[in-house]
Amino acid sequence: MSALMEFLLRNADNKRVMAALRCGLVENTEMRAWPLLAHLDGIGNSQRARAVRTVAGLFALHPRNCVSGNMGTVCRQLCGNDERPWENGAGTDADPGPVERRFLYLLNADREEVCGRVSRLVRYAGGKDIPVNYTALEKDLAEWPRAREIWAASFWAPARDDTAQTEGEAS
Numbered sequence: 001m002s003a004l005m006e007f008l009l010r011n012a013d014n015k016r017v018m019a020a021l022r023c024g025l026v027e028n029t030e031m032r033a034w035p036l037l038a039h040l041d042g043i044g045n046s047q048r049a050r051a052v053r054t055v056a057g058l059f060a061l062h063p064r065n066c067v068s069g070n071m072g073t074v075c076r077q078l079c080g081n082d083e084r085p086w087e088n089g090a091g092t093d094a095d096p097g098p099v100e101r102r103f104l105y106l107l108n109a110d111r112e113e114v115c116g117r118v119s120r121l122v123r124y125a126g127g128k129d130i131p132v133n134y135t136a137l138e139k140d141l142a143e144w145p146r147a148r149e150i151w152a153a154s155f156w157a158p159a160r161d162d163t164a165q166t167e168g169e170a171s
Contacts, residue, residue, distance in 0.1 A: 004040050004052055005135050008059045018060040025057035025119060033057070047111050051141035054115040055134050062126030070136045070147065072154025075103040075121060077130045103155055107148050114144045 001009075011017040017036060024033030024042070030053060034043045042052035059065070079099045096104065106117045118141065122132055140147035 002135055002138055004055060004138055005065075007036075007040065008056060008063075008134070009065070012059075012063050018063075021056040021060040023057070024053035025061075047144065048142045050115045051138055051144075054119060054141060055138045058119060058122045058132070058137075059134050062122060062132065064126070064129065064131040065135075066131035066133050067135070069133050070140060070151055070154055071106070071118060071121065071132075072103075072151035072156075074125050074130055074132055075099055075106075075151075076155050076157075078121070078125060078128060100155075103151075107152060109144075111144050115141060 008021075020032050020036055023029040023031075024037065033053060033056065037043065037052055037056055040052050040056075041048050042056065043049055079097060102117075102121060106114070106121060109117045118137070122137075125132060140151070
């Protein structure tokens with residue numbers, strides 16, 4: 001577990017710390033998070049600093065953490081059943097749904113844009129109570145665009161048998 005995640009989990013119940021970390025998501029107020037994130041390289045304009053501020057702020061907004069998956073799996077869970085044409089063999093002929101369009105927009109982000117685009121999707125996941133693997137997100141954002149292919153493979157992966165059984169039982 002990273003030092004950032006240890007810090008976040010240790011302070012998850014501290015409302016003052018979480019409020020200050022949420023300020024790190026907004027350019028005009030990010031300096032309020034600096035005293036808390038300085039020892040974690042969260043100050044400055046480097047990709048690592050942006051990743052630290054983004055993950056800390058998003059955790060403060062939506063602290064539902066998990067230990068597996070990545071943003072591709074989160075976005076896949078955000079898709080409705082009717083938004084997964086690649087699972088029923090429709091292939092590329094079908095128009096992408098709203099979440100798939102947002103995911104494509106995310107994959108197209110450069111280093112300066114990716115944190116803002118991830119923030120919007122994690123906020124959406126928070127509204128649907130979908131957990132996020134913040135440890136992987138921190139690493140992926142810090143090393144962007146290395147994670148593009150991994151996220152894409154998770155999003156467009158073939159359906160697993162347990163998912164098909166659950167959907168079949170619901171019918």
